[in-house]
């Protein structure tokens with residue numbers, strides 16, 4: 001066979017296999033939701049696949065289905081958030097990802113290896129590909145920062161010289177230079193979580209699992225830890241899965257989100273798509289919480305509106321970026337815009353929030369401007385002002 005033909009055959013076989021896998025996955029109900037929402041990029045390599053995962057706990061008198069038939073595919077390099085109220089099954093789900101909990105049914109595949117039935121020794125080895133951080137940090141209190149970070153490298157039996165070098169790299173990566181000889185009791189919550197992150201990254205994992213990693217931190221420290229997660233996601237192309245009950249965490253860092261209720265994933269998709277068109281009532285509740293916290297209004301009594309002016313609010317969900325839209329509108333139409341108030345948060349893709357404007361110009365040009373803004377999928381409301 002000519003080499004060219006062989007290459008074509010191989011490519012054909014690969015794409016048939018990929019198509020078959022894709023079709024099989026689309027049959028899963030949860031994945032058909034993904035396809036409808038149109039975010040899933042099949043060219044990306046999937047790092048985590050859960051198929052038909054359930055976990056049932058049996059106690060003396062009760063049986064609890066903590067996770068119920070979950071199917072999930074997470075692509076490489078994504079920050080994937082799972083949100084739900086207390087008891088929804090989030091912690092159980094994240095512990096199923098590294099098989100700290102053994103599923104009652106279903107399979108867990110991480111980086112191409114099915115973990116569910118691996119013998120203990122191999123599972124331990126595969127787990128080195130999965131780092132984990134926790135709400136209460138789980139540090140070793142009798143060890144310094146440096147010694148805590150070194151611990152997983154000692155377990156992996158890395159030679160002393162390599163270990164030392166790696167620990168120093170990690171101290172810099174998480175911003176703990178100057179604190180390396182402190183004990184955990186001498187650190188703030190944020191610094192403790194930085195140690196947790198460095199320790200979780202020590203063996204160069206493919207995936208980082210975050211179990212309510214910012215829930216014990218104040219808002220400012222939460223932000224700095226979330227910034228660190230974004231930074232390492234970008235620098236290392238690390239796939240991050242986080243569970244949270246706080247929508248602003250999803251808003252700030254996640255590319256994709258799954259909403260969990262009663263052990264099941266009830267909705268999932270790209271964050272900006274889910275924010276734009278939440279389908280299930282629980283998802284609507286979470287999105288509403290966010291808009292309520294963002295949605296302070298201007299002090300209307302202090303605002304004067306003259307003849308030929310209109311007050312307008314724009315609601316952004318996802319693209320486009322508000323700055324470029326404002327510039328674009330000013331260039332296109334003979335109108336004046338004064339921004340009165342705004343509360344816009346950046347998503348990983350696009351923005352989310354509201355801007356309040358005063359528009360001045362002829363009725364015709366104002367209408368043209370508003371139609372143009374609407375055509376950009378930005379919600380426009382003209383505010384009646386006494």
Ligand SMILES: Nc1ncnc2c1ncn2[C@@H]1O[C@H](COP(=O)(O)OP(=O)(O)OP(=O)(O)O)[C@@H](O)[C@H]1O
Nearest residue numbers: 057064065066084085086087088089090091092093
């Ligand atoms: N080891 C266990 N034995 C029995 N029931 C359990 C066990 N672990 C969890 N559950 C039950 O499973 C359900 C899901 O719990 P899980 O901790 O996964 O939820 P969660 O969404 O993480 O909640 P939270 O945010 O409060 O931790 C709950 O009803 C819980 O009581």
